Amino acid sequence: MKNYLIPILSIFITLLFFSCEKEINNENLNDIKWVLTEIKTYSEDKEPIKEVYIEFTDSTITGSGGCNHYWINYFSIKDNVIKLEGIASTYIYCGQEVSGFENLYYTILKSAERISLKGAKLTISCELGELKYKN
DSSP, X not given: OHHHHHHHHHHHHHHHHHHSOBOOOHHHHBTOOEEEEEEEXXXXXXXXXXXXXXEEOSSOEEEXXXXXXXXXXXXXXXXXXXXXEXXXXXXXXXXXXXXXXXXXXXXXHHTOOEEEEETTEEEEEETTEEEEEEO
């Protein structure tokens, strides 16, 4: 029994280390294309129909909602609290399914309250749901 204890404990500690939430800063967010993997809401979970992503720089956030490109010129992140102001986007209709998904994405993004980073997974959340990304 003792021979198995150390390897099992080592694996547990490694898993715990990589699953811990990291403090958000420019080094672990900027210049990375974070691709949406899932939208979780209270009523349903949805996977993207097209590539949806978000990219951070020191002064702006840009991305694609799957059809239209968007940008945010004013944002702040402190202690994993995110505040976004003034989301602007192009305005192209891309069919009911894609545009409906994109509207849901923008609704949750505009309401963002928290941001967390665990390994290569980024989550932005609010009362309406969560946006889950990977890099």
